[in-house]
Amino acid sequence: MSAPALLEISDLTVEFATRRGAVQAVKAIDISVGKGETVAIVGESGSGKSVTSYAVVRILDRAGRVAEGAISFSGIDLVAASEAQMRDIRGREISMIFQNPRAALNPIRKVGRQIEDVLLQHVQATRSTARQKAIEALDKVRIARPEERYDAYPFELSGGMCQRVVIALALACQPQLLIADEPTTGLDVTTQKAVMDLIVELTRERGMSTILITHDLGLAAAYCDRVVVMEKGRVVETAEAGAIFRAPQHPYTRKLMQATPRIGMRLRDLLPEAPAPLASAAAAPRAPASAEEPPLMQVTDLVKAYPRPASGSVMARLLGRQEADQPPFRAVDGISFSVARGETLGLVGESGCGKSTTSMMITRLIDPSAGSIVFDGVDIGAIPARRFAASPLRRRIQMVFQDPTDSLNPRFTAERAIADPILQMNPPTSRDALRARCEELATLVGLPVELLDRFPHQLSGGQKARVGIARAIALNPDLVILDEPTAALDVSVQAVVLNLLQELKERLGMSYLFVSHDLNVVRLLCDRVIVMRSGAIVEQGTAEAVLGDPQAAYTRELLTAIPHPPA
Amino acid sequence: MLRLIGARLMTTIPSVIGVIIVTFLLTRVLPGDTAAYFAGPAASPEAIAQIRSKLGLDLPLPVQFVSYVKALVQGDLGQSLTTGQPVTADLAQRLPASAELTLAGLLLAMAVALPLGVLAAVKQGSWIDHLCRVVATAGVSLPVFFTGLLLVYVFYFLLGWSPAPLGRLDVFASEPARVTGLYLVDSLLARDGETFRAALAQLILPAVTLAIFSLAPITRMTRASMLAVLGADFVRTARASGLSGGKVIGTYAFRNAMLPVVTTLGMVFSFLLGANVLVEKVFAWPGVGSYAVEALIASDYAPIQGFVLTMAILYVVLNLMIDLLYGVIDPRVRLEG
The missing domain is CATH 3.40.50.300 (P-loop containing nucleotide triphosphate hydrolases)
Incomplete structure (x- = not known):
């Protein structure tokens, strides 16, 4: 320089x-x-x-x-x-843009006013011109109908829109340096691309440093x-x-x-050195699900509909005034797929596409509105979610949650957390037997046994993730639903956890339903992939086919939005 | 908006009905015999029975209840046996006295507690934070009758600065023309500076007593709520965009911190309104609290029922006002309606 x-x-x-x-x-x-x-x-x-x-x-x-x-x-x-x-x-x-744009804006002040505050503070506008300049700032970050958006509150805007407002706020006074602190973490890939492209274009246009x-x-x-x-x-x-x-x-x-994770890698390539295979089992060749064998789970025409919030008031309804009923909102709109034994199925899509609703219905935490979920020959969709906890099938479908910290009871030790499903479903005969089982599970997931007596806040993110996984496999389930299990983890920890999941699956012969928005991770871990959008399946097939040669325009859009490091 | 208020009021009807039934039953279950009390210690059993039947207390409970509700629908809360007046008249006379005292106490408390809480949060760990803790602890630790008596002793007896603690006005002043029932407001409306000063002089000590007591919850809640908001991401954004300290704390942090504070204020207000009996006693304040306690001691049913019902309705109205205030402060509440 x-x-x-x-x-x-x-x-x-x-x-x-x-x-x-x-x-x-x-x-x-x-x-x-x-x-x-x-x-x-x-x-x-x-x-x-x-x-x-x-x-x-x-x-x-x-x-x-x-x-x-x-x-x-x-x-x-x-x-x-x-x-x-x-x-x-x-x-x-010097301006800053932050992670979690919705929280970065004052929740009870109109976004336009928040931009005005900055303009007025730095004497870039007078009281009479502030409104006009704030609208211009919104317009520059490509917010459609900026005059209307001026009056919006952050909770009325999407995450990507909020980040645009934060950018407008940061660039309103034409700073020389912009510091963007994880500006797109938590946003969908396509939104991430739009936001990053916008930042780069605006800063380049003004000759700013970033x-x-x-x-x-x-x-x-x-x-x-x-x-x-x-x-x-x-x-x-x-x-x-x-x-x-x-x-x-x-x-x-x-x-x-x-x-x-990048294209053309295998899961093991993520780790610094090839790890010794866990305990005994050498990675057995993946048993391809034969066509004749019935699938472990068959989902047919699954629908989840939510009534739209009523527009009429309580009074209007009390007075018997009828309003035209809007059709209910279909979060999941008639999807069908199957999960074979020993298979990892990826469920991919952006926020609001219905993937979490689907996984919650399959886990039987919420009831479907229509359709069937046949698990090993039994239509579990017909069992009400309230009663499923008492069903013997409960132990065969388990879940690993997104946030390893929030999904652990802060007052339970790691051992108690892992023992929880065992105590619920299958209380062992003695204390020693329970301890032995917990130690066995801890060893299985690579959690040092001496950490079993610690509380979640005394464990690292990776260790907490291991506790969550041990808890999910404690009852030897047939199907484990993994809901973005590595989204909150650093890449190096993610690499280890992904490999752990793969090894466990091969050893214990489970099937996985892997819910994620990270296509690179899905590519590594999954045999087959389902791409969802607005509650419907856009495309499904083997991972290589869907991610290597996508047929649907939406899948292609998702793939091109991923930023790639030069390989 | 009106529709929303209407809908909210409708939802409170069941709880008001519940209050009516429960207070009716409770007063009947309480130990003590009205007839025996009023007949006096020397009365013969016949005289007591006569009074009982005159008051309708010998009738079966459901019949008594029906006649109570019938009267209630016509706005008649019954007759107080102690004062000999209709309960509605008594309450109308005394409720403004309590309301004026409570409001004055609360406003005083807010004037001290809100700035103190905000400063304590902004300068966490400084001397002002410690002062805040001391004030709050002292306020709740001292019982109101003690602070009340202490204030009377110092300012009336020793210093002679304040008038005798004998009600809302001293004997020489005359009541202002009644508009709201609040003497301060009424005397201002009547442009009567003399009465205003007299009423204010009487009000200061009991109001301060109440304020000292209610300082604690308001200060603590303001401080805690401000601390939470000051750690929020949007405050960081505001600071990172160079907004001035006053703007960040006033417009960004304080308004967001107001929600729990408003809730606390509502709770403190409704609590004080009914519970400042001790202050009313110490200052001979003709409020509803002491009225209800006297009625309770005399097993005088009608005033107790009237008091509880009035409090319940006030509570409902107060909560509605707080909910509306939420909507003013936080646009997200408005949406949910």
Whole structure:
């Protein structure tokens, strides 16, 4: 870079005061961002990437402080700047976009007013022009009918729309540097692509510099000039985006690269070294489901309809006024598929497509409106969800939930959590037998036995995921529904968990229904794939066929939206 | 909007009916014999029986209930045996007194507690946070009759700053023309500065006593609610966009933190309205609380039933107002309707 850097972070150390003394979240890092440059900071949770950006705009928690080092932004020393100076810089010179856009907006203030607040603060508009300028800002981020959207509250907008509003807010005052902190985490792939394309286009148009903070190497590669890799508070590698993916230098970068699912990989390739197969079973060749054998589960014309919220008031109904009944909303609209024994079926689609509703009906947590779910010859769809818990079939269908933390009772130890289904369905004869079974299950999922007495908050994300899996397989189920089991995990942990799931399946002969929005993961784990949209199946077939040579336009759209790191 | 209020009111009808039945039964179950009480200690059994039949207390319970409900429908809450007045007249006289006292106490408490709670949350761990904790703890730890008496002792007896604690007005002042029943408001409407000052002087000490007691829940709730909101993502966004401290705390954080505070305010208000008997006693305040307690001691059914019913209806109205206020504060509530 010949031009002087816009932002120069040198030797920055950030400390947090905790009960056990000061903890360094960021340790002596150097990062520079040139004018008009797009830099990615990549790392897993706890790497200090977000803390770095908070230190730049000085919005660290009260416990955090810059212990050492300098941050200079076009010649201004941001560490020494007064709070009043910082207030002028935030939003006008340096703006931020955050993860979880809906929460990032004030829930009880009209979005237009929130943009006005920023414009007025930085004297970019007067009271009389603020409204017009706010609408212009909404228009620039391609929000249709911006005059109407000005009056919308965040809860009335979709996640992608909210993120556009946050971008409008951040760019309203024409800042020179935009810091985007996981701007698309939690958004669907197609929305992610739209949002990222918008950010890149708008910042390029204005000659702005951008820092993209992400855990997604693919995203970093697709949109950034330079990549900074952070691990445990340190910068381990900085290089041009292309170079870092062609020839990663640091072992951690290589590990991250390897753990990121890509086309043409096998599941085992995600792990740093080929692991010794668990215990005895060598990966048996996958038994292809023969056509004659009846499937484990056959779902036919499954429908879940919800009544639309009534528009008439209680009074109107009391007075006997009839309103034209709207047809009920069909969250799942007549889908049919089957799951063979020993098969992993992927259920893919974007939020609101009905995949979670489907999995909840199959798990028999909610009742279908119509259609049948035949499991091993029995129509379990006919058993009411309330009574299914008492059914002997309950133990044969189990579930692993999306959030490993929220799906564990915080007051149960790992052992108690794993023992829970056993105690419910099949109480063992003695305490020792239960302990023995829990230890067996822990060993099976690779959870150190000594961790069994810990509570969820004393376990790492990966360990909690293992507890959730052990709980699901405790009753030797035939079918396990995996609802985005790795969505909340770092890529390296995800790699390990995915491999664990595959090994368990082969060992125990279970079938999986794998619900996910991550097509790369589905490609690795699943035999067959179903693509859903608006409650209906768009396409289904073998994983290679659907993801390799998609027939439906929607599947193609999903596939092209995935950012790919250069392989 | 009107339709919404109507619908909400309709849903409260069953609970009001429940209250009517339960208070009727409870007053009958309570120990104590009205007839014996009014006949006096020296009365003969015949005299007591005569009074009983005169009051209709010898009739079977269902018959008594039907006649009670019949009268109720016509707006007649019965006759108080202690005061000799219709209960409606008594309540109409005394309810404004309680309401004025409670409102004044609550407004005072809010004026102190809201800023204190907000400051304690914004400057968490500072001296003001500790002050907030001390004030709140002291407020609830001291019983109201103690703080009341202490205030009377200091400001009336020792310093002589405030008038004698003998009701709503001193003997020399005359009642303002009745419009709302609240003396402060009525005297202002009548442009009678003299009466206003007199009423205010009488009101200050009992209102402060109540305020000290209700400081604690409001301060604690404001602080906790503000702390939660200050940690929210949107406050971080507001700070990251360079909004000034006042804007972030006032417009962004405080309005969002108001919801639980409003709930607490409603609860404190309805609790105080019925429960400030002790304050009313200490300051000889002619409110509904002391009225109800006196009736209870005398086994005087009609005032007790009237009091409980009035409180129930007030509670319903108050909750409705709080719900409407929610809608003003939070657009998401409006949607659910």
